[in-house]
Amino acid sequence: MAIVSEILSTVITEHFYLASLSFGPRWAISFEQKQGIKFTTVTRGACWIKLAGHTTPIYLTAGDCFLMSSGRAFTVSSAEGLTAVNADRYRVQKSERSQFFTDQGTDTQLVGGRFFYAKAAVDTLSQLLPEFVCIKANDPRNPRLTEAISRFVEEARSTDETGSTFMIDLLAKMMMIELIRHSISQGLQLSANPLIGMKDERISRAMEAMHSKLSHAWNLTDLASLACMSRSNFSTKFRALVGSPPLDYLQKRRMLQAASLLSKSSLSITEIAHTIGYDTESGFSTTFRRVMGIAPQKYRSDFTKPK
Known part of the structure; x- marks a missing residue:
């Protein structure tokens, strides 16, 4: 858990x-x-x-x-x-x-x-x-x-x-x-999800690595190597168990972490981008908007408005 x-x-x-x-x-x-x-x-x-x-x-x-x-x-x-x-x-x-x-x-x-x-x-x-x-x-x-x-x-x-x-x-x-x-x-049957992935010895190695080092420049070859699998077999099995391709999963984890930092910390958007592995604020902002459906600055301002 x-x-x-x-x-x-x-x-x-x-x-x-x-x-x-x-x-x-x-x-x-x-x-x-x-x-x-x-x-x-x-x-x-x-x-x-x-x-x-x-x-x-x-x-x-x-x-x-x-x-x-x-x-x-x-x-x-x-x-x-x-x-x-x-x-x-x-x-x-x-x-x-x-x-x-x-x-x-x-x-x-x-x-x-x-x-x-x-x-x-x-x-x-x-x-x-x-x-x-x-x-x-x-x-x-x-x-x-x-x-x-x-x-x-x-x-x-x-x-x-x-x-x-x-x-x-x-x-x-x-x-x-x-x-x-x-x-x-x-024993309820759920769709593919991170919990199922963590039960697999090989897939869990890659998942734990991504979670422990979100800012690392992970690629499919590195992750497959950690799982001791070929790139194609790793990618296929990861998607079947977790529900999304490995790098999509990593990207979503990064954006959720960024959203948490935007709502809880005073870090600038550039600092948050670097914290989760992006070299530029523009690259981070583009990805955040696509994944979260809202720009980082708008997300922060909306979240911090008086409820």
């Missing part, structure tokens, strides 16, 4: 909001596709959730938690077979940090949040996290997740608590780590 800790340390929550639902005995609502990672716990009653493209709904009861990492559209209902209406019809509160949906009933209540990340971070997290996972109330990991979600709700509702944004980012990572651990312990 060391590599997961390292990856998550460079992933920064850029935006978040709290979402609460409270409904009576008979209801069904649909939510449109939306990017971000969603955490929710059922605090009262029970409901059915069904993801778009899936035929079988999942029954949730009080205490159950779930995560959705794909941004897929979904419906939530009090019973199977009900016709769902758009959730906006029942939205009675919307702000930058909070949304509340209700038909004025209190039979079933859910609370949670959605966290948003830069494009490169989303790509990485989607590899590490399952598309959907439910942690039942009697699961040993449930109390830690429930506590983290409850603390998130508390922090999200505060408006002037010192360090609340930092705390929410930390809580999001705590929840993701618990869910990655759950996926591993349950």
